[in-house]
Amino acid sequence: MENSTQPQTPITPESLMAFIRESHRVSMEESARISKQMQETDRRLKETERLIKANSKEIGGISKSNGEVAETYFIKSFKKYPHFAGQEYQVVEGNKCCYSKALDLEDEYDLVLYNGVSVVIIEIKYNAKKEDIEQVLKKAETFKMLLPQYKDYTLYLGLAGLHVYKNAEQEAIKRGIAVITQAGKKMVVNDSHLKAF
DSSP states (O other), X not given: OOOOOOOOOOOOHHHHHHHHHHHHHHHHHXXXXXXXXXXXXXXXXXXXXXXXXXXXXXXXXXXXXXXXXXXXXXXXXXXXXXXXXXXXOSEEEEEEEEEETTTTEEEEEEEEEEOSSEEEEEEEEEEEOTTHHHHHHHHHHXXXXXXXXXXXXXXXXXXXXXXXXXXXXXXXXXXXXXXXXXXXXXXXXXXXXXXXX
């Protein structure tokens, strides 16, 4: 049986240097290609990040705008028909901000109704969710601390939304909070289960 191996070219210092130079050239080209790919990937990531930030800002603006639409609707509706829990209210105040330096406490109330014996605090959402109930209850606590002059008034709470999720409505009813919605051009107040806070 014959050995079919080809004769090998002897390795010389020149051929070894040529091989090293060629390997180095190929390695440098590969490094340049990888570096270029990494720069392109970095550029794409930065562009994606910029687009995400722009979209987030736009979505935030839409969300804020929707909230303002809901607030405007319910504030105007209560100013037009200032009734709640069978009572008429002489003062309807939207976006009431209160701050106490002594308590280091600040809060904002979307809608507050006053008469000589009771106060109504209404939290307004575009889409009212079950999670909003805790925020409504917290408003009662902060209101009593920030405005102690109303401590002898009966305090009622309401959750208003252009859309109120079913589980939010059920939780509000269970907790004694009025549910206020829009039906066509009319405001609907469900306060038959109302309790004083």
